[in-house]
Amino acid sequence: MDFTLVGDDDSEYFRNLHGRILNTLNTNYLIPVDDDQVKATQQRSELHHRLLQFVFGGRNYVGPVKEVLQFGQQRKILDLGTGGGFWPIDMADEFPRAEVIGVDLAPIQPRTVPPNCTFELCDLDQWHIPYPDNHFDFIHARSIHIGIRNYPRFLHEIARLLRPGGLVLLIEPDLNPVPERTSSDREPVSMHGWSTLWETYRTCLRRQGVDITVPQRLSDLLAATGAYENIVVRDGNIPVGFWPQDPHLLTVGQLQWMDYELFLPALSPLFLSNNLPIPTVDRIIKEAQQDLYFPSDSLSTHLHIVYASKCF
Ligand SMILES: C[S@@+](CC[C@H](N)C(=O)[O-])C[C@H]1O[C@@H](n2cnc3c(N)ncnc32)[C@H](O)[C@@H]1O
Known part of the structure; x- marks a missing residue:
């Protein structure tokens, strides 16, 4: 399969499933791209981007990108x-x-962009991502692993596309955001609605053939290809919500909270496609929302961040 350039009519790239709009190129990827005609995915994507920029001190990356x-x-x-x-x-x-x-x-990117920027469509979960060997200097793949069933193959493809000495930066959020252990003498309070939603999410992803252990194994998976060197892990904890005292962390927590607020209802097509009844799906999402809006403990999540160079 080749990549596609989109003209004015992009309707063939979208489909309706359980009342939500999804992409057509990969029917296994069930996170919607549109919410009640509001571009919730774009909003989520922008929040995610601004959050990480903030975490990286205003930059779009970590590692020796400039070099x-x-x-x-x-x-x-x-x-x-x-x-x-x-x-x-x-x-x-x-x-x-x-x-x-x-x-x-899915073609959800702006059409007016800087002259040196282009967007293309392609299912990346395949052998031969349609670019030449040794072509790119820097490849970035962020929060995509739930759409890639064969992640080792994906890393081999990235190695083929990078020139020797080229850099890859992988960033994946954890699939198990939990209450933060704020003091050593107190166990975190369990949040049933929140943990049930994440457990259901992981179960559905596993059934879709997604390896849910990928985020915590990024560096091992890179090493296993034998194609990368100078593998550096830069993981970090991200607060969720309004509990941090530190103003910088508070901003991060607020952005992550907004990101999750948009994310929770977006899980319904995945849950429904895994044969969960509508009332169950509604209840799971509602109870997780309750825990997000009125948390009984301080939530946090973990970002897995790894960069590496392609061997010469
Ligand atoms: C959570 S969003 C992250 C967007 C962006 N990387 C960021 O960090 O803000 C995941 C994106 O990966 C895309 N995606 C997932 N699986 C894919 C695949 N197999 N091929 C191409 N794109 C994929 C989805 O369509 C979605 O836009």
Whole structure:
């Protein structure tokens, strides 16, 4: 399969499932792209992007990105699972002499973009992602693993696409956000609605053939390909909600809270497609929302962040 350029009529790339709008290129990926005609995915994507920018001190990346992009002819950057396209647009602005490409299953990116930024459509869960060998200097893949059933193959493909010495940056949020252990003498309070939703989510993903252990194994999976060196882990905890005292962490917590608020109802097509009855799905989402709105403890989640260079 090749990638696709989208014209004015993009309706063939969307389908309706359980009253929600989903992509057509990969029927296994069941997170909707549209919520009641409000572009909730774009909103979520932007929140996610701003949150990570904030966590990275205003930057769009960690690792030796500037070094990798600084010399030579026109540099090439690829963003896999680009969502609303905020990351490639910011990267195109920051590196005006680089060519930046964002790829996704659905054409939900803006049509007016910097001249050095383009968007393309492709299911990335396949052998031969349609770009040449040794073509890119920097590849970024963030929060995409639930749409990639064969993640080791995906990492091999990234290695094929990178030039020797090129950099990959992988970022995946944990699939088990939990109450924070705030003091050593107190057990975290269990939040039943919240943990049931995440357990249901993990079960459904497993049934869809997704390896839910990928986020915590990113560095091992990179090493297992034998194609990468200088593998660096930069994991971090992210607060959820309004509990942090520190103003920087408070902003992060607020952004992550808003991200989850949009995310919880987006899980219904996945749950319904796994044969859960509508009332059960409604209850699971509602009880998780209750815990998010009125938490009995301080929630936090974990971001798995790894970068590595392709071996020479
Ligand atoms: C949670 S969003 C993250 C968007 C963006 N990377 C970010 O961090 O803001 C995941 C994106 O990956 C895309 N995606 C998931 N599986 C994919 C696949 N197999 N091929 C291409 N894109 C995929 C989805 O369509 C969605 O836009």
